[in-house]
Amino acid sequence: MDAKVLGKIKVDVAHFKSSCSDCHQREICMPANASSDLLNKIDELIVIKRHLKSGDILYHAGSIFQGLYAVKSGFIKIENQYPNGRLHINGFYMMGDIFGFDGIAKNEHIFSSIAIEDSEICLIPFDRIEHMGQEVERLKHHFFKLMSSEIYRNNTMMMLLGSMQAEERLAAFLLNLSKRLKFRGYSPNDLILRMTREEIGNYLGMKIETVSRIFTKFQEQGLLRVHLKNVEILNIEHLQTISNQHSV
Amino acid sequence: MDAKVLGKIKVDVAHFKSSCSDCHQREICMPANASSDLLNKIDELIVIKRHLKSGDILYHAGSIFQGLYAVKSGFIKIENQYPNGRLHINGFYMMGDIFGFDGIAKNEHIFSSIAIEDSEICLIPFDRIEHMGQEVERLKHHFFKLMSSEIYRNNTMMMLLGSMQAEERLAAFLLNLSKRLKFRGYSPNDLILRMTREEIGNYLGMKIETVSRIFTKFQEQGLLRVHLKNVEILNIEHLQTISNQHSV
DNA sequence: CGGCATCTTGAGTTGGGTCAATGGTCGTGG
């Protein structure tokens, strides 16, 4: 592994410091507390960088757990295929996000991980971290925090799925994407959806037709300008109101 | 702390070895791999045992994170109060379950934890574990596994909330309770619900009237015998069919 | 025994699902 690659990876790793996995409504971002020692340590850990094409499967349910993954570029979806044939998309991960925690419990993955556009992914071998002892304690602690955030994020999704109306869900989804893009230095108003309407619908627990209808409605209300995967947010405040409106 | 108390705690701790946090459909139970050294180690860690009365708050959103909790007896619900006033019950924890992971991310709790019947709880101070070094590596690893299981459990709930019908949800809920009771050596057919219809409804993303109607319907179909909080499962296979039926 | 919380049941309404048809976009290959 040459210095240039190491350098690039170091950039990835920087995202660890402030990875904001999927914050809905409340902020759950990590404190920027990783020392440069830690970063060097991680350089030794991140051994594999993989390029995925859209549709490629990174791992599927049952694959042996090798470690966690950091998204360098692109978009990844995590989905769960149930024995009865049902499928649920668990989350979308973008640059700087870390995923793969589902593999820790049984040492094999429970979900599947699929690129929804061409992506670059770094593997962080977990067992190596686990056996490096004291030095990487802070890193481990960070993983605990990431998992805890994931649990919080999940709860937010449960809340969304369990008690929000379709319009609120879509508004929350768009605001979440917007926030994550802003966090990464992009415009919070110009979204390019990397997923299909079908995937959005599955993620949000609604049908593709409903997703489509609500996009149209939001556009008619002047909240968005929608053209297929390009979504421009015109009135973020109103969108916020919608995502919170059905109180109690 | 006297020997008797230590002894009692050791019993709690045994649940760690095979804690089955909330398995829906697929089994996610932990391998029984804790050595007795480890158990002794944990004895040193578990310092506080608390008795809670029904309705008591163990911690609430914003409380400083002290550690994880193991349920010795009773029933605990975890709920999340949103700024807009909405409330969502995240899960129910019973004897042998470990909860409190929501506090790790920000070093303060994000959810609230409330006893829904008189309960006994053991605190496992997390920072102490984090700073005990190599010896408790396996314990830490176990916590990683528990958190990973929790993430899986959450996903199952998302799936349930996002795409299952009311009858399927209630069937899945009852089967889950049944399985957890069986796992702990109780009859899988005689359930005493510790939560109200309202709490069940909130957890499952449906209204109290719907919960009630479905209980009635299941009873009419001869699947259950229901009398308030006492539920006897008469036909577990049929219940299983219902919870899986709406394939694709 | 009364007061209160919880649970059940009924009647009417509606959000979002289903089914079906059409329209757009993009990649591929002639």
Add this chain to the structure above:
DNA sequence: CCACGACCATTGACCCAACTCAAGATGCCG
């Protein structure tokens, strides 16, 4: 460059599961 086909998105008409509102029933506790 255009034409074809595959996929994706939109729109309309209809329907039903679950919600809302409202009234009663049941059990519990002082």
